[in-house]
Amino acid sequence: MPDVRTTDPSSGRDLLLPSGRPWGIPLCTVATSAGYGLLKNMLLREQLVTPATLDASLHLRVSFQKNTRQIHSLDEPFYVGFSKCRDYEVVGDGGVRIIFQGGRQWFSDDRDKSKIGLALVDRLKPHSIFKPYKGSAMCRFVRSTLPEHADMRALLLQVVTIIEPAEAVSPDYDGYVPMPCEGQLCHVGGRIWSCILDKNHATAALQALCDRDW
Secondary structure (H helix, E strand, C coil): CCCCCCCCHHHCCCCECCCCCECCCCHHHHHHCHHHHHHHHHHHHCCCCCHHHHHHHCCCCCCCCCCEEEECCCCCCEEEECCCCCEEEEECHHHCEEEECHHHHCCCECCCHHHHCCHHHHCCCCCCCECCEEEEEEEEEEECCCHHHCCCCEEEEEEEEEEEEEEECCCCCCCCCCCCCCCCECEECCEECCEECCCCHHHHHHHHHHHHHC
16 A cells, blocks of 8 residues: 655555546635635645745636636646537736637547538538547647648647547447547547647637747
């Protein structure tokens, strides 16, 4: 049995929720909720966070949109539902928040509905995004080394750990989008998803991450 008295985080494992996702309390929740006053004082007393970090967290919320998740650093794993269309909130220096909407397309099949050939797709509303798999994973951005991205900064999305096993929403799906598995890069349609970083509005959130962490 492991020594529960150890203070070395690398010798233990994260507490997991029944879904398999890591349990945690966002620091912005600790900073803004009166019920976590004792925990906040302990973090300061043991110098696990600085007063400046807590002060910056006072201006954050767990999310200001119901379906938004936060990303704080380029290499941080974050939860992705294969069948969900979510926005992601990038939290930069000083608590600056920028919404990244590109995640709505992850693991989707962008073919014309007639080419997919499934009844459930035909019933979708016009312009709806078809996600061929259920399940979820912890994913992270990785710096692209693909030949087409030579001499430029580009990000890919990699599946790190499967949380809920991937399953096709229809047994008749033809696999045009590969089933997500650990270590695999995210596909949109028949191609690897990528984000080329530049100064336009669509990539502003990821640009902010890369300017700090690249």
